[in-house]
Amino acid sequence: MRRPSVFSLAAVAALAALLALGSLTYSQSLDRLLGDTARRGENTLTLAELALRGQMERFERLPELIADDPLVKAIATDPLNLITADAANRYLQTIQTLLGASDIYFMDATGITRAASNFDAEKPFIGGNFAFRPYFRDAINGGEGRFYALGTTSGKRGYYFGAPVRVAGDIRGVLVVKIDLDLVEKAWRGADYQVLVTDPEGVVFLSSNPGWRFTALTPLTQTQRAALSLHRRYADLPLPALPVAASHQQAGQHLLTLTESGTTHEYLMVERPVREADWTIRVMLNTAAARTQALSLAFVVMLGLGLAAMAGAVVLQRRAALRDSLRLQLAARAQLEQRVTERTRELAKVNATLEGEVAERILAEDNLRRAQSDLVQAGKLAALGQMSAALSHEINQPLGAARTYADNALVLMDRDRLPEARHNLTRILSLIDRMSSISGHLRSFARAPHQKLRAVDVAEVVEAAIEITNPRLRAARVDLTVDLPPDLPHVQGGPVRLQQVLVNLLTNAADAVEGTANRHIAITARATPTGLRISVRDHGPGVAPGLPDRIFDPFFSTKGVGKGLGLGLSISYNIIRDFGGNLSHGTPDDGAGQGAEFIIDLRTAIPENAPEIAPENAPENAAPQTTTQPEQAA
Structure with missing residues (x-):
């Protein structure tokens, strides 16, 4: 009667021990796996934070730059001027389209919107008063406005940057740039984790899970709702x-259990503050995989120990086989731990590599901008070098003539023939003015240009370019025709850089027609609905089929070896793109047969920014007209 009781107690004790060991294994494995999950969440959190900060830093300095624009200051000075308001609307719309912002608008000192990029939308901001927004209050007090909210007019989410508009030291209004963070939010979707960003009250306004958007981590108090209602951050959403x-808390990790649509999910949450915006960014990872893995490991251990106990109770001679089985299980466990560690290490290396690549790309962009500026200046100096011999001949001729007139003037003065001597001195002064004009154009051409765009008189730039290339044109015996109507509008650009583009195109055209039967080159300019179109047409051999798509590539040249680096057209193309225009190769449509035509399309300058001024060192008497330069010998 005692033996069944002993066996029963032994079985119960073995089962209790097995359950206790399984529970301990499960608990320890789960703690370790939760730690691994948290480390993976920290890496994901870092990447998500970098993406969010990168989008914000891209726009944070733009409001103060736009606020310093003369047109913005003009409407701040006179908000009720309809002409200035219309120009400001179109300017802000152009900047908004160019930068990819959601909206850009100006508010006067009372908070009323006077100009906006969406002035032509169904619900424009113009006339709306947004003085209740914190970004207005901070900016009007001289600080930097920052605020995230739903638009009260558009109903769209956005992050607002505000900057004060100062006129003569006084703050006359606020310039606001609204950006959209939807692209960042979309990049977080589709992964095995959830990313969410909360405001100081704990309201979720960005989330990779659309169902969590505009909810609160904890129920909002009346005080919190009153604070949100004061600034109308989320309009009338129930939150x-x-x-x-x-x-x-478990194993030092924060765990949340959520019930949605009758389904319960447990998440491990890691968080990090974004202090400059007073936000908190969180990553939530589902713990189901960690619990399943820990449960599987505990089951394996329990199964192994149970089999070992059963085998030991049945036959003692199989202890060796059971020990081998346990060793295999322990090896599998160690291998699993090693794989988890290696995977974590690999993720850390990938994260470090990504940060290094981002830094390298930023450095490469800076180097590319500096290289482009250096190539522009090098292209101009190379052109000056190519023209040096012809310019030397161009200057030596007036010098020789001036010497002859001076010698004759001395003889005439000795003979008391003063009127004739005065005539000779007048001719000498004319020759000196001609040489001064040539050297002035060369200094202007060689000078590194200012990058700021302004209104440019195309007629004066064309005349300066012809003055510089005149020796090369005469050496090639070019028949040059210039057709410039007298009422051409000013265009947006830089006079020195536009002059460099025309010098490049004229030099290329002279090279193309030199030695041919038809050495005619034509420069024409015509107004277009959006600006101005300049055409440089030659009658040389033209561009071979298949090459027009490559002629604007750097270091591509159709000239012979030693006759150019192939950078001229590439530099010219980028200069015109900087002006907001376009340089293209067209097909001549004048019925004259072969040849090449290069077309420059430029935008009209803003009327308020188009003063009647000439390019640097350009002659004062350069009037636009239609002229013809006959073919001459060098």
């Missing part, structure tokens, strides 16, 4: 709480 069924 319910997330369906959190439980929240607790």
